[in-house]
Amino acid sequence: MEELKKPETFEREKENDYIGENLNLVNQNIQKACGIAGRNTSDVTLIAVSKTKPVSMLMEAYKYGCREFGENKVQELTQKYDEMPKDIHWHMIGHLQRNKVKYVVGKVALIHSVDSLKLAEEISREAVKKQTKVSILIEVNIAGEDSKYGVEPVNAEKLVREAALLPGICVKGLMAIAPFVEDPEENRQYFALLKQLSVDIKQKNIDNVNMNVLSMGMTGDYLVAIEEGATYVRVGTGIFGNRQ
Numbered sequence: 001m002e003e004l005k006k007p008e009t010f011e012r013e014k015e016n017d018y019i020g021e022n023l024n025l026v027n028q029n030i031q032k033a034c035g036i037a038g039r040n041t042s043d044v045t046l047i048a049v050s051k052t053k054p055v056s057m058l059m060e061a062y063k064y065g066c067r068e069f070g071e072n073k074v075q076e077l078t079q080k081y082d083e084m085p086k087d088i089h090w091h092m093i094g095h096l097q098r099n100k101v102k103y104v105v106g107k108v109a110l111i112h113s114v115d116s117l118k119l120a121e122e123i124s125r126e127a128v129k130k131q132t133k134v135s136i137l138i139e140v141n142i143a144g145e146d147s148k149y150g151v152e153p154v155n156a157e158k159l160v161r162e163a164a165l166l167p168g169i170c171v172k173g174l175m176a177i178a179p180f181v182e183d184p185e186e187n188r189q190y191f192a193l194l195k196q197l198s199v200d201i202k203q204k205n206i207d208n209v210n211m212n213v214l215s216m217g218m219t220g221d222y223l224v225a226i227e228e229g230a231t232y233v234r235v236g237t238g239i240f241g242n243r244q
């Protein structure tokens, strides 16, 4: 497996020409991980996590073919949405406050971070008002960390069932942010847990639910996440370099 470039080499933020190289490298690594896991490359989608980065850098990634971008703040997402080409799929990956739902519905392809019925209800209301459908993932606090959002694994199915009953919402799967670890192997257990949870829920054949999406894996651990079944990996640093 080719190593990602060391963080030091990311400091050259004035010239953005390393972004294409990094994207290439990440895509090659995804291919290799798919090979190891016996999966199709087409089953794994790379989301370029562009939070805190300027539009010029996003445009560089766009130039190299990237059409999936992830942001964790509503204002930043909507601003970039306005400035960037319209064939981009935007992913809301950060904690979403109910009073900001109205700004993202109609703009985002997928909300990864639904962790309460109240939030799902607000998304539903806004979707109905705008006569649109919103695809969501249920965020699971897979390692039970105090610092993380997300429902406990035992409560995931309940929230899936409740959200699936709401008009204007389509539940597509689960999302998790694994712990910050030195060795990505430490997170394999959590990725496997999220996969198992999604398989268990899928087997219940709940109306208006398809559990085909598994959003897990970041710069430090996306290869392990792919081996354990990720369909979306969210990579920021590995493409754009360190954040301030």
Ligand SMILES: *Cc1c(COP(=O)(O)O)cnc(C)c1O
Pocket: 049, 051, 072, 093, 094, 177, 217, 218, 219, 220, 234, 235, 236, 237, 238
């Ligand atoms: C910032 C962020 C990422 C990307 O993290 P990197 O380690 O920079 O790849 C992925 N997912 C979420 C939810 C994030 O907030």
